[in-house]
Amino acid sequence: MPAELRARAEVVWSGKRTQTREVIVTLSHSGLSMRFVDEKAGEDFFSFSLLEDLGFLPPFPCDEPNFTLRFSGDRVLILSVGNNPLIYDRRKFEAFIHGIFVELLNGVPVLMRRAGEPWSVVHLRLIGPGRLLVVENERERLMSLSSVSEAEVLEDTLWRFKVYSPSGVESFDLKIGERRIRLFILRYLQRFSPLSWGYLAELSREFPELERELKRPELEPLEREVLDVLLAGIDPLDVPRVLGLDVLKVEGVYDSLIRKGLLRIKGVRKIVEPTPLARKLKEGGEK
Template identity: 45%
Template sequence: MRAERGVRARVMVLSGEALAGSAWREAELSLDGGIRVRFIKAGSPAGEDFFSFSSIVDLGFRVPPYLDAKEAFAIRFGDRTLVIAPGDNPLIYSREEFEDFTHAVFEALLRGRPAFFWGGEEGTGWGRGYLWVVGRGKLLLVGPTGAPVLSFSSVIRANVETVGDKKAWFFERYTPTGVATVYVHLPERSTRLFVLRYLARFLGGAGYLPNIADEFPEVLKDITLPPISAEEREVLMALMSGIDPLELPGMLRMESRRVEEIYDRLIKKGLLRLVGIRKIVEPTPLAEASLKLEEGEADEKG
């Protein structure tokens, strides 16, 4: 993978909960059981540092605005936080390779992590599987033989449920034969956190994410909500008030084709999901979170 051969980035190493640290430095990053940082000054080597994967506490969280770092990616290792970001000069930095690198970090953390699954049938027990990543945004749960059990990108609804002595994520997802359900139990807390962070970064927030992230308030706080236009907001609010999606064009005095185009945009943003043919849609938990955030920001400004 290109990222494993090295990626050029700006780097800042912060310490303590206050995230106080030094200035940005140039560095070459590579993966080798962790993240190896080779600092560069005036084009020459200027020392190096190493951050082990085994020490990662959290990653992909929002960094303080005073760092002035667009597209920054932060990883917390105990009492140190590594913040990396691409620079502006396309002759030196590659945003594509930077994204490859951040994805490779997640892949190294998630690949092979244990997971249990159950289809909900009486008389059957939990199957044992593991997580696998086959591409950007393509996180799978596979069975003991490597056969896919669940693609997280196929999920349309999700909740947290208790099954016996296990806390599990309950998923409804699309399959070639229709909609099916599966319970997923991730025994390690860190795995659950890393999966949520992965979905937030590489699946556009995943419309169902707020329903399974209550265990991690910091994830809920950091969920990146897609921007919506005034027109999209009007349609969302109408749907959330209970208006039938087939009657909405008449209620809002809009052409059906125009409303369907708005539905398509909101589906792509993870704010609506299809629940039937002929554009039968309903808002996702992410839509509710988006509108609540807008209301909260309006209250603060008021």
């Protein structure tokens, strides 16, 4: 995980843009330190204790890879990298962003219980891009948030997850008291775990900005046709016959829709169903 990065930085104060600066940004547990390396020297610091949101769409069009962070006082930091590979490293940029989430989420205590069991204190742990675990005693893996099949909000601070395993369906309740930690978890999954998009729609109602950003991915005509048939209630095993398509071809479409967060596996490999995100978009009339 890189702790230092060459990037461009722009700060938006109360909706007003400032000049984009060339910076060396350094990541620490307490925040982001920036050292300006263009014609005007200087430094700045952005404390994670003041962080309100991150990873949202920038407030203006930005064609370069970018990452946004909103701090209290209506202060938005936009980090980006240009096209010159001699100056900017896009892979390092993504790794640096992942490192920000590691600092924010790794080791955070939450409450967890299996059905019929008492609450216990467990911890969040990020072990690689897209792999957010709930662990016990910092070692024993209990659940991967990146492999959840279904999720629902039981109350403001309480989420219920269902995970398919060889032994059947397991149900877990997770209680996360701090609102911004709930948001940071969802933002992490949004950026690094596209397979989780299917259930993010259910958990994002508390955060209208995130909810608006969960748009239907671009679909090929055949993907749209298969999804529409499934949303109409056709049994997934009957879809090849209904559409007059080869079974293997339809299963390939299922795989693609799963990757886009619009289908999930339910039990046996060939049994799929639309995710809450797919149903929500259909109900909303999004094309």
